[in-house]
Amino acid sequence: MSEVTANTEPVATRERTVEGFVREYLRELNFGQGVDLSRASVNDQYLALARTVRHYLMVRWLETLRRQSELQAKSVAYLSAEFLLGRQLDNALLAADLTDIVEEGLAGLGISLDTLRQAEVEPGLGNGGLGRLAACFIDSLATMNVPSIGYGIRYEYGIFRQTFVDGWQVEKPDSWLTLGSPWEFPHPEMAVNVSFGGTVEDYEDDDGTTRKRWLPGWSVLGVPYNYMVPGYGNGRVNTLRLWSARATRAFDLEIFNSGDYAQAVRAQTFAENISKVLYPEDSTPQGKELRLQQQYFFVACSLKDFVDQVLPKDFDLTNLPDRIHFQLNDTHPVIAIPELMRILVDEKKWSWDDAWSVVRQVFSYTCHTLLPEALEVWSVELLGRLLPRHLEIIYRINEQFLVGLRAAYPDDELRARRMSIIAEFPERGIRMAHLATVAAVKVNGVAALHSQLLRDKVLHDFAEYYPGKFTNVTNGITPRRFLRLSNPGLSGLVTEVLGSEKWVTDLDELRALEPLAEDAEFRRRFREIKAANKRRLVHLLAERDGIVLDPETMFDVMVKRLHEYKRQTLKLLHVVSLYEQITSGALDPADVTPRTFAFGAKAAPGYRMAKQIIGLINAVGRTVNADPAVEGRLTVAFPANYNVTLAETLIPAADLSEQISLAGKEASGTGNMKFMLNGALTIGTDDGANVEIRELVGDENFFLFGLTEPEVADVVERGYHPTSYYETNPQLRHALDLVASGAFSDGDRSVFEPVVSNLLHEDRFLVLADFQAYADAQARVDAAYADPEAWTRSAIINVARAGFFSSDRSMRDYLDRVWHAAPVDPSA
Numbered sequence: 001m002s003e004v005t006a007n008t009e010p011v012a013t014r015e016r017t018v019e020g021f022v023r024e025y026l027r028e029l030n031f032g033q034g035v036d037l038s039r040a041s042v043n044d045q046y047l048a049l050a051r052t053v054r055h056y057l058m059v060r061w062l063e064t065l066r067r068q069s070e071l072q073a074k075s076v077a078y079l080s081a082e083f084l085l086g087r088q089l090d091n092a093l094l095a096a097d098l099t100d101i102v103e104e105g106l107a108g109l110g111i112s113l114d115t116l117r118q119a120e121v122e123p124g125l126g127n128g129g130l131g132r133l134a135a136c137f138i139d140s141l142a143t144m145n146v147p148s149i150g151y152g153i154r155y156e157y158g159i160f161r162q163t164f165v166d167g168w169q170v171e172k173p174d175s176w177l178t179l180g181s182p183w184e185f186p187h188p189e190m191a192v193n194v195s196f197g198g199t200v201e202d203y204e205d206d207d208g209t210t211r212k213r214w215l216p217g218w219s220v221l222g223v224p225y226n227y228m229v230p231g232y233g234n235g236r237v238n239t240l241r242l243w244s245a246r247a248t249r250a251f252d253l254e255i256f257n258s259g260d261y262a263q264a265v266r267a268q269t270f271a272e273n274i275s276k277v278l279y280p281e282d283s284t285p286q287g288k289e290l291r292l293q294q295q296y297f298f299v300a301c302s303l304k305d306f307v308d309q310v311l312p313k314d315f316d317l318t319n320l321p322d323r324i325h326f327q328l329n330d331t332h333p334v335i336a337i338p339e340l341m342r343i344l345v346d347e348k349k350w351s352w353d354d355a356w357s358v359v360r361q362v363f364s365y366t367c368h369t370l371l372p373e374a375l376e377v378w379s380v381e382l383l384g385r386l387l388p389r390h391l392e393i394i395y396r397i398n399e400q401f402l403v404g405l406r407a408a409y410p411d412d413e414l415r416a417r418r419m420s421i422i423a424e425f426p427e428r429g430i431r432m433a434h435l436a437t438v439a440a441v442k443v444n445g446v447a448a449l450h451s452q453l454l455r456d457k458v459l460h461d462f463a464e465y466y467p468g469k470f471t472n473v474t475n476g477i478t479p480r481r482f483l484r485l486s487n488p489g490l491s492g493l494v495t496e497v498l499g500s501e502k503w504v505t506d507l508d509e510l511r512a513l514e515p516l517a518e519d520a521e522f523r524r525r526f527r528e529i530k531a532a533n534k535r536r537l538v539h540l541l542a543e544r545d546g547i548v549l550d551p552e553t554m555f556d557v558m559v560k561r562l563h564e565y566k567r568q569t570l571k572l573l574h575v576v577s578l579y580e581q582i583t584s585g586a587l588d589p590a591d592v593t594p595r596t597f598a599f600g601a602k603a604a605p606g607y608r609m610a611k612q613i614i615g616l617i618n619a620v621g622r623t624v625n626a627d628p629a630v631e632g633r634l635t636v637a638f639p640a641n642y643n644v645t646l647a648e649t650l651i652p653a654a655d656l657s658e659q660i661s662l663a664g665k666e667a668s669g670t671g672n673m674k675f676m677l678n679g680a681l682t683i684g685t686d687d688g689a690n691v692e693i694r695e696l697v698g699d700e701n702f703f704l705f706g707l708t709e710p711e712v713a714d715v716v717e718r719g720y721h722p723t724s725y726y727e728t729n730p731q732l733r734h735a736l737d738l739v740a741s742g743a744f745s746d747g748d749r750s751v752f753e754p755v756v757s758n759l760l761h762e763d764r765f766l767v768l769a770d771f772q773a774y775a776d777a778q779a780r781v782d783a784a785y786a787d788p789e790a791w792t793r794s795a796i797i798n799v800a801r802a803g804f805f806s807s808d809r810s811m812r813d814y815l816d817r818v819w820h821a822a823p824v825d826p827s828a
């Protein structure tokens with residue numbers, strides 16, 4: 001009998017040849033999908049491809065995990081209720097350096113890689129900027145060799161799929177899991193128990209100490225699903241661990257036996273609801289019980305996982321600050337602070353002071369907003385009912401905090417009330433941002449202006465009390481997804497002229513493009529790439545939405561969540577004004593630069609004004625696009641369901657990026673950076689990261705307009721009267737009157753009355769105040785666009801100076817300023 005030698009090496013050291021890949025792929029199709037090539041559906045082909053590609057990454061993943069537990073280096077845990085990942089296939093192919101092999105191998109089988117790319121449904125596990133930021137950050141952490149893990153929620157339904165019915169938004173469920181999700185690795189055997197409700201009691205410990213004990217009312221299981229987060233070009237694969245809720249018991253057999261099947265499975269449904277659906281809210285918190293359940297659920301799972309599974313069994317938790325830093329992405333995971341206190345005090349039986357001294361060294365908090373209404377406050381009644389022990393802990397943290405505060409400001413009770421973690425009005429509530437700030441090592445804003453406004457306004461009292469705690473980390477975007485993959489034309493040109501792909505991991509390399517702005521041949525090639533990207537978008541939108549566009553027009557793009565502060569209405573009023581001026585004869589169409597005014601935006605389903613604005617954009621589009629008077633001059637395009645996948649084709653095709661929020665309202669923006677990196681010029685206010693973009697590219701390569709933040713504050717303080725702008729600006733008046741007249745609603749004046757009346761009588765975000773400045777800036781845009789050479793020069797300068805906005809740089813800033821951790825040496 002021949003001897004069998006055990007090989008403990010992972011088997012997946014795959015052959016990196018076309019033939020090797022094809023063999024693996026066919027094996028996966030046959031044995032994984034259970035079909036042969038002649039019968040395989042596109043979905044079969046896609047799933048088999050995804051599994052084949054992940055095999056190639058598997059050795060690296062296992063190796064990363066092995067080394068991580070060996071090294072025990074300081075790690076980062078990024079806690080985020082959202083990870084807006086986008087499609088995975090292309091990114092995995094890039095990381096595994098397999099794209100060419102796979103393309104050729106599939107072609108040999110008569111399969112188009114591009115068709116399989118399109119078969120992937122993106123996991124929309126986030127609302128917009130915040131969730132996409134988390135996805136960029138974990139990509140950068142992996143690429144930079146930082147030991148780290150992402151923790152979040154595996155929503156069964158992500159952000160809703162937006163459709164338009166008669167121009168109005170109708171939400172459809174996003175069933176991203178229906179056709180199978182080949183990128184995830186469920187581990188039901190590693191499920192952890194998470195409790196809710198019940199009561200707290202005192203009891204006497206063995207040594208006579210009185211302690212607290214939480215007697216929960218109910219619990220659920222959290223099942224971890226692991227996702228690979230491959231680094232680019234470095235052999236590292238980090239982990240993203242998303243939690244899915246399951247019932248602790250599938251159903252109650254007693255009730256089932258008594259014949260009530262529906263009642264028997266109700267507990268299961270109840271538990272599984274926790275990870276069922278992402279709250280489709282952006283910039284406004286949802287004070288809903290289920291939302292708090294979600295937050296505690298994923299945080300409790302993650303802390304338990306880290307303490308019990310990731311750390312070695314004999315780990316001394318007093319050393320926790322040397323081993324981990326938990327980054328809280330907004331207030332959603334802030335309940336982690338009392339949860340870690342509970343673990344240390346109640347479960348590990350530490351003293352309060354010892355526990356607090358560790359807890360206050362391991363969390364940092366990123367604030368993402370400037371809108372006071374977006375800061376989460378949980379009612380004490382709700383939090384006490386759902387998490388009674390945590391409420392007690394929060395009260396004790398607050399008590400201790402207020403003692404210190406009153407000692408520092410003995411005669412300032414008003415300040416104590418303002419800063420207290422507990423709000424008394426309009427109902428008693430827990431201010432999660434205050435809790436986070438009290439416990440955090442660092443609190444950061446997400447752009448220079450935002451961090452300054454946090455210090456000066458939103459969290460001013462705290463910045464005075466804890467001067468060293470506040471810092472800035474300007475957001476960033478991953479150059480892998482948002483240039484290397486999404487813009488193959490520009491990416492190829494950059495690699496060619498720079499002589500290598502080093503820029504993909506060192507985006508400052510783009511600076512070397514700058515002299516080429518003066519090179520006519522380079523400009524011609526740059527322009528040709530933009531033109532090709534525009535044609536690619538035109539083709540996509542024709543197929544996807546039946547939208548017909550002319551690639552020869554200027555592509556003026558505003559894509560982001562629909563929110564009044566972002567001011568989609570400002571762009572729309574400008575379109576209406578141009579339309580009104582042309583149709584009334586005030587403007588010769590020949591003098592109007594042919595433009596495509598593109599929008600992409602989802603509105604939160606409960607945000608009525610945002611949905612009205614969507615209806616109005618579509619209504620204006622319908623009228624304008626059908627009117628021969630403006631044909632070839634003005635086109636409005638509003639493809640439904642803006643998501644990461646659409647962004648990847650839309651952004652590289654843009655000539656003009658609209659970043660027109662009211663100054664002092666947009667924390668950072670990341671869309672703005674993606675456009676800049678892809679060679680669009682920005683028309684924008686002095687807000688969020690626009691400020692840093694403009695500083696980098698200079699006024700001559702940026703169309704700045706509008707009130708500054710101090711001016712806005714001044715206008716508001718003096719009393720803002722939007723009607724005065726309406727009365728004194730004829731173009732603005734005519735545009736608003738046209739909307740009010742029912743011209744876009746078949747003569748029905750009532751349809752868009754709420755939008756018009758809101759602008760005229762409230763206009764919280766000063767659209768009318770900035771209208772003329774915006775129209776003037778658009779005239780400057782037209783003038784600049786008329787000179788293609790100068791425009792291209794500016795676009796190249798934008799690209800060349802975009803290096804600062806790499807999320808790799810953001811990670812370096814967090815490592816230095818917040819986490820005090822370092823990448824590990826890949827060769828060690």
Ligand SMILES: Cc1ncc(COP(=O)(O)O)c(C=O)c1O
Pocket residue numbers: 127128129132559560561642643644647668669670671672674
């Ligand atoms: C799908 C999607 N939605 C929303 C955003 C956020 O856009 P902005 O920063 O312009 O608000 C992004 C980021 O670029 C995105 O990719």
